[in-house]
């Protein structure tokens with residue numbers, strides 16, 4: 453298991469136990485910004501604690517999610533929307549990927565949530581109010597982290613990443629993943645997959661989960677799969693492909709996956725917020741971050757272009773490579 457401790461050990465030897473950086477957001481601002489940048493450069497993944505979101509808000513969404521996933525299948529299927537949104541069961545995306553999970557994929561804006569809550573909940577106004585509060589809170593943490601990142605990098609406006617998430621048409625998503633207990637069919641499969649290996653395409657992802665393990669990240673030079681110890685009060689932060697492109701490859705967009713849940717007693721639930729920019733935002737590295745010895749790595753592209761490329765490809769593909777300058 454990866455033990456989450458205070459950040460420091462960045463050099464990792466093969467087969468040694470690794471520590472996932474844990475960053476306390478109430479710490480000294482300039483130190484926190486530097487730790488965030490270091491974690492993004494070395495891992496593309498870290499855990500934040502004391503992030504300011506009341507545990508009650510997280511727990512409420514967990515309860516709402518379980519209420520939905522515990523319904524009979526036919527009722528859940530009422531929430532099947534135009535792909536890729538709404539309820540999905542074992543099929544991920546549009547290109548034939550599968551996994552041992554069911555999920556709800558929602559656009560994280562008030563209109564979408566209000567309109568779809570009727571299909572999801574017996575008490576739509578309470579559901580949409582709770583989901584909207586969660587989205588507002590988690591988006592606040594994401595923006596806070598992005599601002600600290602810009603401060604830590606230096607030489608760029610502090611709002612350079614944050615503004616991409618705060619436009620009216622910013623492309624924000626909330627994904628509720630439910631991994632039911634699936635012991636029986638996997639007696640002969642040592643590594644049943646819940647959600648296959650991938651990097652997230654957006655700017656930044658904030659993942660919360662209940663206490664059941666499953667998330668794994670591919671870290672360090674050895675690229676070993678490391679199980680992440682769940683921490684229901686924390687957010688796990690995942691650098692997305694766009695942030696990698698905007699930092700000229702300096703930040704890692706970490707590959708991660710979720711194993712199928714082989715616990716016999718408890719389902720796993722993850723609540724994942726994806727911060728993406730408006731469709732027509734151009735993604736490129738700010739000139740001040742392009743150093744003479746590291747010329748521009750990726751050609752500029754819009755999020756709309758990147759997204760359509762993403763959806764035309766399989767989950768596990770290295771999609772950003774397509775935008776590399778030769």
Ligand SMILES: C=C1C[C@]23C[C@@]1(O)CC[C@H]2[C@@]12CC[C@H](O)[C@@](C)(C(=O)O1)[C@H]2[C@@H]3C(=O)O
Nearest residue numbers: 536544545546549652653762763765766767
């Ligand atoms: C197979 C796919 C599912 C996905 C779109 C894609 O074609 C490749 C990226 C996948 C991913 C991973 C992170 C998020 O869970 C997600 C919503 C996203 O933006 O990219 C999913 C997409 C999806 O499930 O629709």
Ligand SMILES: O=C(O)CCC(=O)C(=O)O
Nearest residue numbers: 627629647667710722724
């Ligand atoms: O459920 C998890 O832990 C991972 C889910 C994930 O990576 C995703 O939804 O993109």
Ligand SMILES: [Fe+2]
Nearest residue numbers: 650651652708
């Ligand atoms: Fe992901």
